[in-house]
Ligand SMILES: Nc1ncnc2c1ncn2[C@@H]1O[C@H](COP(=O)(O)OP(=O)(O)OP(=O)(O)O)[C@@H](O)[C@H]1O
């Protein structure tokens with residue numbers, strides 16, 4: 260349905276991502292708690308795209324399932340180094356940098372659906388969905 | 392090359408008045424009266440004189456030499472005031488470029504039967520004016536950047552006001568979207584202020600922070616830990632229900648940091664920790680003193 264692309268190249272792009280996601284979730288009628296959860300997950304994944312994926316972009320889609328329920332899907336795509344061990348990356352507290360190591364696993368808990376594809380040397384694609 | 396603006400200086404000087412009139416008219420056709428006619432006239436007169444001097448001292452077609460320093464300084468000032476008045480880069484550079492036409496007309500009249508000299512003179516003046524015009528546009532850009540930097544710095548300052556609630560109790564409301572750089576700076580200045588005031592308790596209020604992700608949480612935890620090492624206990628307040636729910640799902644542990652949902656609750660806790668309490672007085676009926 261609705262589709263929008265946002266660049267993630269700088270710190271301020273992350274702020275813009277959060278703003279765009281918050282506005283879209285509000286427009287879709289998500290409650291305040293869900294708006295906050297989705298925006299926070301977007302913030303985490305956008306930061307990973309910038310810090311580890313060396314920049315990339317976000318695709319924002321609005322969805323409608325068979326039962327007429329609406330949802331939002333956020334897909335973060337980069338052409339960075341990729342993730343060697345996805346299970347390890349998804350472990351609470353694992354970080355290869357200086358973070359808390361909670362971003363990836365936390366985003367998974369904040370959203371309804373979570374898929375991650377990564378290939379070494381090619382890049383990473385993380386897609387998350389939340390239904391109303 | 393070095394000889395190419397031989398006539399320019401005397402030419403400018405000899406025709407100052409007519410040049411001035413045409414130059415001012417050319418500018419006013421574009422910018423109207425955005426700048427008062429007197430101000431514009433003074434700027435143009437001053438600059439023409441400086442050009443006469445510079446082209447007299449420096450016969451080359453470059454503006455990099457010492458003869459041009461004063462003229463460029465003036466251009467920088469004009470540029471800055473145009474920027475502050477909201478002129479675009481091209482409107483600002485117009486100050487220089489609009490001199491081309493009147494000068495070319497003048498050259499044509501003066502050198503009508505010396506086509507070679509005419510061509511040389513046109514080339515020389517074009518080079519000089521182009522450099523001056525670009526310089527003006529560059530100065531415009533620089534002034535813009537200064538304005539932006541200043542605003543950014545203002546924002547950082549603004550985002551960490553310190554409110555003294557009681558002796559030894561500070562409140563630090565954090566406001567706005569925190570990107571990585573800003574979070575770092577905001578946290579550092581919080582610590583600075585805690586240190587300066589040697590407070591027992593600091594309440595960090597995050598009511599005005601729309602998103603608390605792992606980065607913000609990590610900085611908060613680091614700040615509280617650092618403050619503790621300096622002998623100051625922190626309370627985090629303003630954690631709205633939706634933020635609390637999100638932090639839990641994110642899996643971030645605020646550990647043994649005291650948190651309260653409102654600043655008022657945090658203040659109450661701070662008072663009791665410093666051996667004080669707030670109680671209602673019973674001697675007066677409420678609100679009588681408040682009414683007219
Ligand atoms: N897009 C990506 N490209 C390459 N590696 C990634 C990417 N996203 C995550 N990773 C790897 O997965 C690890 C875990 O990511 P996660 O977001 O959970 O933690 P973090 O970013 O290190 O810290 P935090 O998000 O808590 O501040 C990262 O340290 C990094 O090694």
Ligand SMILES: [Mg+2]
Nearest residue numbers: 307358362363
């Ligand atoms: Mg992360």
